Amino acid sequence: MKRFSTILALAVSVILLTACGRLNSSGVGTTSSTKTKSSIQTTGQTSDNEYQGVIQNGKYKTSKARGLTQDQNTNGYNLKSFENGLQSISQKQFATDDYIFQEGQYLKKATAQKWLARKSKSNTSGLNPVDNGQTDATKRNPDYLQAIEEQDYMTQSGSNLKLGGMTIGLAMNQIDYYQKEEYGATYETSISEAKMTSEGKSMANKVVARMRKTEGVGNVPIVIALYKQATNDSLVGGTFFAYGISRAGSKTISEWHNVNEANYTLPVVGSAKSGNSSDAEAFSTFKSQVESFFPNLSGVTAQTHYKDGNLAGMNITINTQFYSETEIKSFTQYLVTAANKYLPSEAAIEITVKSTNDTQAFIAREAGSKSFYSHVFGSY
Missing domain, CATH: 3.30.300.190 (GMP Synthetase; Chain A, domain 3)
Known part of the structure; x- marks a missing residue:
């Protein structure tokens, strides 16, 4: 909710016009590969509190998991609060003067979909618990994790950009909506604050360990932010309630910080x-x-x-x-x-x-x- 104007046509037009006027066409230069040279530019900034974005070959560099977060949210307010709030969390670790924002490039859509699914014999990487076969609201294993999003923060090294840090948001359910049969009635399993927090922190360590094994991530700082989803009928989005930092190549979160937000x-x-x-x-x-x-x-x-x-x-x-x-x-x-x-x-x-x-x-x-x-x- 930091910048509501991003959802309005006026604000979008202002951002685009300003960015074009301040386009950085020489400060970053080109990145070489074995086959082609990829032209890299940045969008410029409309405010010191905003990140520049990455333009590659004249086009905005979109996420490898583009559209997945939207697919996971039935409440549109959640989507906006989740994405905007994630950058606010990132600013606590990655200053807008020192880092350039890039949509997530390391967590691919197919991989994220497996992580969001339930753990099973056919999907051992699922972060949500195994289906125990129960349909009673208090006896079943609910889906704790609803959505996941990666944001990359780049630093300039000579004429190239390189990964300097990463933030990953985990959107946790306070209510898991489910059906006992396809196209049937919708039921609810409530999840306590304590359980939501413990599951989120456990998943955060698993995500860090997996990202460390991902090619190109290396030893950069990784921030994991935990977000409480608003209910489907809410007229406001959810809020972040904690974030953790994995420093210097650590495979776990070394420190946790509470976030006090409300809508x-x-x-x-x-x-x-x-x-x-x-x-x-x-x-x-x-x-x-x-x-x-x-x-x-x-x-x-x-x-x-x-x-x-x-x-x-x-x-x-x-x-x-x-x-x-x-x-x-x-x-x-x-x-x-x-x-x-x-x-x-x-x-x-x-x-x-x-x-x-x-x-x-x-x-x-x-x-x-x-x-x-x-x-x-x-x-x-």
């Missing part, structure tokens, strides 16, 4: 929690002011993200329908004024105005910034 939705419904009450009150006041300004609003909701008990980001969605450009322009101007006046002052804020067909406007402020920027999407 909430506003307005609060029923017995749900809100995080910080003052932040919830600020949003409620903002919501009331916005709803009184324009009569056709069909909903104003927010997702909030907390780190160590402090608000790190708020993503607000406003659903409505405007009938003229002047309406949406005036509304956007008012949103900037209201956001400055009523919303928390230090956290990153993003506001998306949507209709049934498309996104109509976008307003955002970076963490620590004093001002918002805005854009109204036109038809030209």
Whole structure:
């Protein structure tokens, strides 16, 4: 949730345009192979807090296991929180000034699929436990691991890039959804925090030992980050709860660190929690002011993200329908004024105005910034 704008067309266009303008075409150069010379470039940075990415032969270098994480997530919020949060964990070990981001190249899709499956006679590499044949929610062996993702962090050596470190995320289930028969009803097995943590740490050591045997990985630091999946019906994504570091070629995790993160939705419904009450009150006041300004609003909701008990980001969605450009322009101007006046002052804020067909406007402020920027999407 650090940068919600990555999911919006405006933010994507800004990133692409900026990256093209600052493309590093000479700092990295080419990488030689026995058959061809592969041209390597980087995307450039839009912010000091973001990594540059790798471009090979004019194309973005995609993951060897591309699409697998998406296939494993029925809740789209989990996918976004997992991938964005994984880079935040990586920044604790691999500084954006010293490392260049590369999508995972060492864990192939077929291998990852075997690791995600249950252990069996035909799949001895499965990280999830053997199927014990039970179908009762409290007696069966649940799937603890839902998704896995690798991120590589490269360093520049002369005119080449080389692997300098690696982060692997393990998405753990707090609820394992299963069926007793194909196309049948869906049942749930709840997994305790203690069990989820112990299984995750055990799997982390197995993953490190296996990656050490993978050609090209060598003795680089490997970070394993543990992520708690949100439930399928959640309106927010899950959160990371721990990460471990394997240093200097070690085949195990040498140190573990706890991560204190939480996600909430506003307005609060029923017995749900809100995080910080003052932040919830600020949003409620903002919501009331916005709803009184324009009569056709069909909903104003927010997702909030907390780190160590402090608000790190708020993503607000406003659903409505405007009938003229002047309406949406005036509304956007008012949103900037209201956001400055009523919303928390230090956290990153993003506001998306949507209709049934498309996104109509976008307003955002970076963490620590004093001002918002805005854009109204036109038809030209």
